[in-house]
Each structure stands twice: as C-alpha cells, then as structure tokens.
Amino acid sequence: xxxxxxxxxxxxxxxxxxxxxxxxxxxxxxxxxxxxxxxxxxxxxxxxxxxxxxxxxxxxxxxxxxxxxxxxxxxxxxxxxxxxxxxxxxxxxxxxxxxxxxxxxxxxxxxxxxxxxxxxxxxxxxxxxxxxxxxxxxxxxxxxxxxxxxxxxxxxxxxxxxxxxxxxxxxxxxxxxxxxxxxxxxxxxxxxxxxxxxxxxxxxxxxxxxxxxxxxxxxxxxxxxxxxxxxxxxxxxxxxxxxxxxxxxxxxxxxxxxxxxxxxxxxxxxxxxxxxxxxxxxxxxxxxxxxxxxxxxxxxxxxxxxxxxxxxxxxxxxxxxxxxxxxxxxxxxxxxxxxxxxxxxxxxxxxxxxxxxxxxxxxxxxxxxxxxxxxxxxxxxxxxxxxxxxxxxxxxxxxxxxxxxxxxxxxxxxxxxxxxxxxxxxxxxxxxxxxxxxxxxxxxxxxxx
Numbered sequence: 001x002x003x004x005x006x007x008x009x010x011x012x013x014x015x016x017x018x019x020x021x022x023x024x025x026x027x028x029x030x031x032x033x034x035x036x037x038x039x040x041x042x043x044x045x046x047x048x049x050x051x052x053x054x055x056x057x058x059x060x061x062x063x064x065x066x067x068x069x070x071x072x073x074x075x076x077x078x079x080x081x082x083x084x085x086x087x088x089x090x091x092x093x094x095x096x097x098x099x100x101x102x103x104x105x106x107x108x109x110x111x112x113x114x115x116x117x118x119x120x121x122x123x124x125x126x127x128x129x130x131x132x133x134x135x136x137x138x139x140x141x142x143x144x145x146x147x148x149x150x151x152x153x154x155x156x157x158x159x160x161x162x163x164x165x166x167x168x169x170x171x172x173x174x175x176x177x178x179x180x181x182x183x184x185x186x187x188x189x190x191x192x193x194x195x196x197x198x199x200x201x202x203x204x205x206x207x208x209x210x211x212x213x214x215x216x217x218x219x220x221x222x223x224x225x226x227x228x229x230x231x232x233x234x235x236x237x238x239x240x241x242x243x244x245x246x247x248x249x250x251x252x253x254x255x256x257x258x259x260x261x262x263x264x265x266x267x268x269x270x271x272x273x274x275x276x277x278x279x280x281x282x283x284x285x286x287x288x289x290x291x292x293x294x295x296x297x298x299x300x301x302x303x304x305x306x307x308x309x310x311x312x313x314x315x316x317x318x319x320x321x322x323x324x325x326x327x328x329x330x331x332x333x334x335x336x337x338x339x340x341x342x343x344x345x346x347x348x349x350x351x352x353x354x355x356x357x358x359x360x361x362x363x364x365x366x367x368x369x370x371x372x373x374x375x376x377x378x379x380x381x382x383x384x385x386x387x388x389x390x391x392x393x394x395x396x397x398x399x400x401x402x403x404x405x406x407x408x409x410x411x412x413x414x415x416x417x418x419x420x421x422x423x424x425x426x427x428x429x430x431x432x433x434x435x436x437x438x439x440x441x442x443x444x445x446x447x448x449x
Contacts, residue, residue: 028277029158035270037165041172043264043330045185046259051334053182055259057249057349058124060186062246064133065114069239071105071136074231076146078224083150094213096221101140108136116217128186131188135190141197143395144204156207160199166344168192237375241382241405245398248386253394261395263335264342267326271319271346275312275353282308283360290364305357312353319346337395344399353411354430358423376417378409 048055075097080092112133116126145157171188191314205211246265250258286304311412319326323342327335362368382405389397414424 004176031160031193031273033158033165035273038063039218039266041169041392042174044174047332048179049182049185051256051259051337053259054122054257055255055257055262056128057182057189058262058265059250059255059258059313060125060129060132061189062243063129064112064135064237065243067108068136068139069110069236071101072142072235073100073104073225074228075101075224076142077231078185078228079143079146080150081148082224087151089220090147090215091209092215092217092220093224094096096145096212096217097143097224099216100142100221100224101143104138104139105136109133111252112136129182131360132186132190132203135193138193141200144200147208148200148203153207156203157200160196160203163199164192164196167195180196200335208328218310230277234372234375237379238373241375241379241409244382245386246401248390249272249395249398252386252390257395259399260335263327263331263338264345264399267342268320268345268348271315271349272352273321274315275308275349278308278311279353279356279360283364286360287347287364300427301361302426303414305354305361306433308353308357309427309430310351312349313317316347316349319349320344340396344396345402347403351403351406351410352429355406358414358420358427361423361426362420367419369417372411373417374409377413381405381408384395 024218045057049057065407079093079097097416116129121129148157168188168191171191172185175184175188201211246258246261249261282304286297286300289300320343322340323346327339327342331338359371361370362371382401384403385401385404386398389401393400411424411427414420414427
C-alpha cells in the first residue's frame with residue numbers, strides 16, 4: 001500500500017533523499033500510532049478505573065517523568081550528533097553513553113525514593129511509584145534508538161514501538177477483562193517501556209552486531225557529560241512545566257482532579273502534534289529559501305509563522321467547540337468535569353505554535369544560545385501560577401496556568417530577551433494579521449528554489 005501511494009514520488013528522488021523521506025515517514029508513523037494507541041487504550045482504562053484511580057495512575061507517571069531528565073541527562077541530541085560526526089567510533093560512543101545513562105538512572109531512582117520519604121507519601125502510592133520508576137533504567141536503551149536515528153534507520157525504531165503498542169494494548173485488555181486492580185495497570189505500563197527497550201536491543205543485535213563489542217572510554221564520557229550538561233537545565237525546565245501540574249493538583253486537591261486533568265491532556269497530545277508536523281514540513285523549505293535569498297527569507301519567515309499560528313487557532317476554536325462531545329462519547333459521563341479544562345487547554349496549540357516556530361527561527365539563524373532562558377521562565381511561571389490558582393480555581397486554574405506558561409515561554413519571553421525581540425514582533429504580526437496568509441502556503445517554496 002505504501003509503495004502504491006508514494007512509489008512515483010520516490011522514483012524521482014536520489015538514494016539519499018529516499019532514505020531521508022522514508023526516515024521521516026517512519027518517524028511520523030511511529031508517533032501517530034503511539035498517540036492513537038495510547039488514546040484508545042487510555043480511554044478503556046480510564047472508563048474502567050474511574051477518575052480517582054485513573055488520576056492516581058497519571059500522578060505516578062508524571063511524578064516519575066520529572067526524574068527522567070536525570071536518567072537521560074540531555075544526551076539524546078548529543079549522541080545523535082556524535083554518531084553522525086564519528087560513525088567509525090559508534091561502538092565506543094554507544095557503550096560509553098549507555099554506562100553514563102545507567103549511572104544517572106540509578107541516581108534518579110535513588111532520588112525518587114528519597115523524595116518519597118521526605119514528602120511522607122503513603123505506602124501504596126510509594127510502592128506503585130517505585131514499581132513504575134523502573135522505567136528510568138529502560139531509558140538507557142534510548143542510546144540504541146539514537147544510533148538508528150543517526151543512520152536514518154527509523155524503521156527499526158518504529159517497528160519496536162509498534163510491537164510495544166500491540167502487546168501493551170493486549171495486556172491491558174486482558175487486565176480489563178479480569179477486572180484487575182490499579183497496581184496491575186501500573187506494572188503493565190512499566191512493562192511497555194521494557195518491551196520497547198527489548199525491541200531496540202533485538203533490532204541492534206540483528207541489524208548491527210553484538211553488544212559485547214561496546215566499550216567504555218573515560219575521555220568520551222567526560223566529553224559527553226560536558227556537552228550535555230547545558231541541555232539538562234533546559235530539559236529539566238521543560239519537563240517540570242509540562243508535568244508538574246498533575247503532581248501539584250494531586251497534592252493540593254485530590255486524585256480525581258488529576259484524572260479529569262489527564263483526560264484533557266490525552267486529546268491535547270494529539271492536537272499539539274498537528275502544528276508540530278506542519279512546522280517540521282515547512283522548515284526545510286524555509287531553510288532552502290534562506291540559503292538562496294536572504295531578502296526573500298525574511299518575507300517567508302513571517303509567512304511561515306502566520307500560517308502555522310492561524311492553523312493552530314482554527315484547531316483551538318474547533319476543539320473548544322466540540323469538547324463536550326469529545327469527552328462524553330469517549331471517556332463517558334463520569335469525566336465531564338474535564339470539559340472546561342479541554343476547552344481552555346485547546347488554546348495551548350497556539351502557544352505551542354508560537355514556541356516551535358520561534359525555536360526553529362532561532363536554530364536557522366544560530367541564535368539558540370539563550371533559548372534555555374525561555375524554558376526557565378516557563379518553568380517559574382508554571383510553578384508560581386499553579387501555587388496561586390489551584391487553591392482558588394482548582395483544575396480550571398491549572399488549565400489557565402498551562403496557557404499562560406506556554407505563551408510566556410514561546411511569546412512574551414522573546415520580548416524580554418533582546419536578541420529575540422525581532423522574533424517577538426514577527427509573532428505579534430502573525431497573530432494580528434496572519435489570517436490573511438492562510439491561502440499562501442505554496443509560496444513558502446520561494447522564488448529562489
């Protein structure tokens with residue numbers, strides 16, 4: 001089927017472009033399958049568990065996710081870069097990075113245990129958190145995923161993830177059939193990560209070679225840690241402002257409220273993917289325009305932001321209007337308290353569009369040095385905002401904080417950081433007048449291409 005759809009297109013591409021195209025195709029396929037699988041199974045599990053237990057389940061996942069940044073230590077992008085730069089040293093890089101990840105995963109697991117003691121979490125919640133926290137060790141195998149990405153072989157990554165989705169869904173359906181308690185669903189969710197890690201491992205063994213050829217290099221280890229350290233701060237800030245809300249809602253309100261908030265978040269994951277794909281599709285066209293004609297690039301840059309922002313506005317309006325029916329016909333009547341949260345949080349698509357567009361411009365113009373400040377601003381706004389609004393407005397207040405946070409990180413921060421101020425004015429122009437550009441998408445190819 002795939003060959004029938006894109007065969008003619010692939011015939012006109014060089015071997016390198018074919019590999020790039022197929023790599024992108026597999027990456028998108030994997031992301032879409034993962035989101036749809038998570039939504040479908042998540043709906044079944046949520047309807048069975050009810051808002052309270054479903055909320056506790058999502059609290060556990062969010063709690064552990066905050067510590068995942070320690071186990072990965074910002075190594076992902078650095079690993080991909082180093083694999084591309086030094087393909088002949090891939091076994092040493094993989095072995096060294098795996099050891100680093102394992103050490104930081106162990107540290108993350110210990111810190112999770114210490115934090116549970118400090119906050120005097122009840123025994124049941126502590127137990128299921130420590131069970132799910134095993135996922136920090138599965139994160140070590142992401143070094144294999146990054147290697148396949150660097151050699152344009154996303155096919156093997158996606159096949160591993162599709163296998164995980166199918167087996168994971170099957171296990172959860174069995175648990176639903178036997179009316180299993182919450183802790184079994186936590187174990188099944190943890191097992192998902194073990195499955196995908198095993199898939200990475202087997203793919204590497206079959207396509208690349210034995211892991212016994214991996215080796216550790218102290219010099220490379222120090223280099224990788226040094227290079228990734230600045231990314232840890234940025235990554236930590238992003239993870240905190242994306243995950244801390246559910247942790248704070250649980251501690252300041254209750255599990256049931258987390259369940260409602262997480263329900264809205266499931267739909268949000270899908271609608272946020274649409275502007276992300278749009279940006280990834282348009283950016284290469286914009287890069288080519290910049291290489292050919294800088295004057296034309298400045299014009300197309302405004303067009304780029306305008307189109308992405310206004311498509312996101314259309315998506316936000318559409319989702320906010322149908323939120324009631326989305327929740328009612330999927331999660332059921334018990335979750336209708338999530339409707340106002342989804343109506344508000346649908347506007348995160350606009351903030352995310354601004355954030356992603358501005359981020360791409362920073363990378364294209366090599367001014368991403370201060371991007372970490374944006375994430376730190378977002379992190380501070382998120383934590384402070386939730387502390388102020390959750391006691392007053394509950395989960396609706398936290399939903400508003402989500403919107404305020406993403407707009408501060410992707411929009412207002414550009415005004416506060418002088419080097420990004422020109423981007424801020426482009427964003428303002430896109431918001432106010434960008435609707436006129438919706439029918440000019442084809443013009444992004446540029447006259448110079």
